[in-house]
Amino acid sequence: TVFATLSDRLADTFKNLRGKGRLSEADIDATAREIRIALLEADVALPVVKEFVGAVKERARSEEVSGALNPAQQIIKIVHEELVTILGGETRRLRYAKSGPTVIMLAGLQGAGKTTLAAKLALWLKEQDKTPMLVAADLQRPNAVQQLQVNGERAGVPVFAPSPGNGTGDPVEVARASIEEARRKLHDVVIIDTAGRLGVDQTLMQQAADIRDAVQPDEVLFVVDAMIGQDAVTTAQAFLDGVGFDGVVLTKLDGDARGGAALSIRSITGKPVMFASSGEKMTDFDTFHPDRMASRILDMGDMLTLIEQAEKAFDSEQSMKAAEKLATKGGFTLEDFLQQMMQIRKLGSMTKIMGMLPGMGQFRDQLENFDEREIDRIQAIIQSMTPAERENPKIIDGSRRARIAKGSGRQVSDVNQLVDRFFEARKMMESMARGGGVPGMPGMPG
Ligand code: GDP
Numbered sequence: 001t002v003f004a005t006l007s008d009r010l011a012d013t014f015k016n017l018r019g020k021g022r023l024s025e026a027d028i029d030a031t032a033r034e035i036r037i038a039l040l041e042a043d044v045a046l047p048v049v050k051e052f053v054g055a056v057k058e059r060a061r062s063e064e065v066s067g068a069l070n071p072a073q074q075i076i077k078i079v080h081e082e083l084v085t086i087l088g089g090e091t092r093r094l095r096y097a098k099s100g101p102t103v104i105m106l107a108g109l110q111g112a113g114k115t116t117l118a119a120k121l122a123l124w125l126k127e128q129d130k131t132p133m134l135v136a137a138d139l140q141r142p143n144a145v146q147q148l149q150v151n152g153e154r155a156g157v158p159v160f161a162p163s164p165g166n167g168t169g170d171p172v173e174v175a176r177a178s179i180e181e182a183r184r185k186l187h188d189v190v191i192i193d194t195a196g197r198l199g200v201d202q203t204l205m206q207q208a209a210d211i212r213d214a215v216q217p218d219e220v221l222f223v224v225d226a227m228i229g230q231d232a233v234t235t236a237q238a239f240l241d242g243v244g245f246d247g248v249v250l251t252k253l254d255g256d257a258r259g260g261a262a263l264s265i266r267s268i269t270g271k272p273v274m275f276a277s278s279g280e281k282m283t284d285f286d287t288f289h290p291d292r293m294a295s296r297i298l299d300m301g302d303m304l305t306l307i308e309q310a311e312k313a314f315d316s317e318q319s320m321k322a323a324e325k326l327a328t329k330g331g332f333t334l335e336d337f338l339q340q341m342m343q344i345r346k347l348g349s350m351t352k353i354m355g356m357l358p359g360m361g362q363f364r365d366q367l368e369n370f371d372e373r374e375i376d377r378i379q380a381i382i383q384s385m386t387p388a389e390r391e392n393p394k395i396i397d398g399s400r401r402a403r404i405a406k407g408s409g410r411q412v413s414d415v416n417q418l419v420d421r422f423f424e425a426r427k428m429m430e431s432m433a434r435g436g437g438v439p440g441m442p443g444m445p446g
Pocket of ligand 1: 108252
């Protein structure tokens with residue numbers, strides 16, 4: 001992600017503290033210096049770096065080193081808390097209108113990811129039982145309307161747009177009319193996509209301000225590409241002065257550029273980051289939680305997000321059944337294994353899932369090389385088995401193995417390996433189940 005380098009640098013800093021019984025003044029100075037460099041290299045804005053390092057230093061000196069933590073852990077805890085603070089502290093939730101449709105207006109530069117974001121936000125709202133409508137008020141860029149329509153279709157959300165060729169070239173009018181339309185059609189949220197330019201300019205600002213005045217949005221969200229470096233901060237300031245906004249949406253957090261500027265926006269503008277977008281898929285989008293982001297940067301893992309996503313993806317009834325079967329000796333079958341694997345896949349790529357687990361930062365390289373197709377291969381092998389074989393893998397003899405290998409386009413040795421691993425995993429799970437704790441998901445082979 002855009003914070004990978006920062007994560008690595010901070011991890012190195014903390015490593016140097018490990019094993020120290022107490023922190024000397026010199027240790028604190030050295031650590032502060034390293035944190036400063038890490039933040040600057042990550043592109044965090046200078047005033048924010050100064051404030052951050054100052055706060056960490058002061059606390060490292062003055063705070064009683066709590067008995068439960070060693071000095072290194074104490075520093076990590078302080079850095080974590082200060083990161084949460086610069087990211088805005090509390091999670092800022094969307095404010096809905098008390099009556100009538102909630103109006104959300106998006107503003108930002110062209111290419112920031114506004115159109116994509118509009119659809120992601122709409123889908124996210126739909127999943128919360130809202131009935132959103134998208135509005136194409138970007139009449140500047142050729143194809144912008146069509147692009148929103150395509151994205152709207154992907155999200156399954158209707159798009160309000162001026163019909164081509166009828167002369168409705170005024171985005172302010174389109175925005176105004178969209179609110180009427182939303183009332184008529186009982187949409188409870190209206191998301192207005194406005195025009196972006198390649199750079200900040202006066203006409204763009206004025207148009208956005210006119211739309212804002214016409215529709216009186218409940219939330220104006222400034223959409224910014226986390227990969228554009230220091231420009232993110234200057235652009236944010238320009239939009240704040242020219243249009244004003246209530247919250248920030250960071251996009252392209254999945255990128256590999258230095259994303260430190262994104263960390264500065266909240267401190268510089270005083271406006272909270274509300275959402276984060278991290279990929280090309282419609283579902284690569286979520287509420288921004290400062291504490292979770294700080295944990296992720298410090299590689300403390302992001303268990304909360306993972307747990308939430310797992311809850312969404314896992315069919316709890318099915319998991320219960322699998323757990324019950326585990327408790328019976330020999331009850332867990334290859335079919336169950338396949339089902340569970342497919343549920344895990346619903347969470348996203350293995351790389352992404354593993355990345356959210358604490359302490360995985362050091363394996364980043366391996367993770368990036370993780371071959372997602374390995375799971376496809378396992379899936380193909382199991383799917384080439386008959387139901388009877390999946391139910392009772394003991395019957396899979398030599399000739400069956402040859403047939404399965406052929407059916408899945410793999411070698412017999414691959415089939416052997418999978419079956420062996422399955423028996424091993426089952427044995428392990430059964431002993432765990434007997435030991436009291438029933439694991440929710442079986443250990444992945446490999
Ligand atoms: P707009 O001009 O602000 O409406 O920007 P678009 O929505 O057209 O996005 C510009 C480009 O960025 C498109 O190619 C998108 O697919 C891409 N994009 C948008 N959001 C993300 C994201 O979160 N991650 C990545 N990797 N690409 C994104």
